[in-house]
Amino acid sequence: MRSFVKSMMLLCCLAGLFGAGSARADVYGYIDEQGNGHFSTVKIDERYQIFLRGDQAFDSSKLVGPAAATDAQTTPLMRYLSQHPNLKRFDKILNQAASDFALEPALLKAIMAAESGFDPLAVSPKGAIGLMQVMPATAERYGVQADRKHSIEQKLSDPKTNIRLAARYLRDLQQLFPSKQELMIASYNAGEGAVQKYKNQVPPYPETRNYVRLVSQFYQIYQIRKAPTDQAGASDSPKRIHMTIPGRRNMPSAVSGTQQQ
Secondary structure, three states: OOOOOOOOOOOOOOOOOOOOOOOOOOEEEEEOOOOOEEEEOOOOOOOOEEEEOOOOOOOHHHOOOOOOOOEOOEOHHHHHHHOOHHHHHOHHHHHHHHHHOOOOHHHHHHHHHHHHOOOOOOEOOOOOEOOOOEOHHHHHHOOOOOOOOOOHHHHHOOHHHHHHHHHHHHHHHHHHOOOOHHHHHHHHHHOHHHHHHOOOOOOOOHHHHHHHHHHHHHHHHHHHOOOOOOOOOOOOOOOOEEEEOOOHHHOOOOOOOOOOO
16 A cells, blocks of 8 residues: 655655665654645755654654744644644544554554545545555455445545554454564555565565655654644644655556555
8 A cells, every 4th residue: 555645756766765774764844834744754855854763762852843842842743743633533443443453553543644644535646545545456355345325435435444444454464474563564555465575575665665664653653652632722624744755656567466556
């Protein structure tokens, strides 16, 4: 499955980023004048400031944005990720799916952030749908069928259906790659067939390498921070996350057994 990305025009391949090192990487970001969050694993331009360092805990003192943080440890970007209104809105569904399929809620939240920016109406250029960007082919694989009232695409727009299908898929990936979370995340992006093709290693696709790093960093955030129950001050109209993952154009057009979006 692919992440929710509009700004994906990076054409360069940065060799240092695409090596076979740790899954954790530096993450840069900023909040624009409309209140939308932008994140990337590279510093695209001067607006992007270091948000999370791959080799240490996040450095909140270096973040800037229109909304100044009142707490030195609660930057605008950290609040954006940890207090997004849709986290609270879908918290019950996320926690139930995590419990039913033996997953960590933090992992589901990290993937949701990277995939759709918490937008239940997100649709990728290749047809991935909803909060977790589930492909219709994946839904069919798990028994979802169109009926006289709803197409598969319409069913996938339902947050509960979308999240639970993604959790089932992640549960199966966890069983396929036990104790290998990096391979679970890579498979969610490129398909388990691609991971198996490269002998159970993260495939050398720039997008997938960066996707694994980004989700791994977000996972760390959701492990140590929970969205507060009091969302006072949060916008009634949730802003959007824009994720730029270098190398997206380097994804293969087809890989046997994958679930590309």
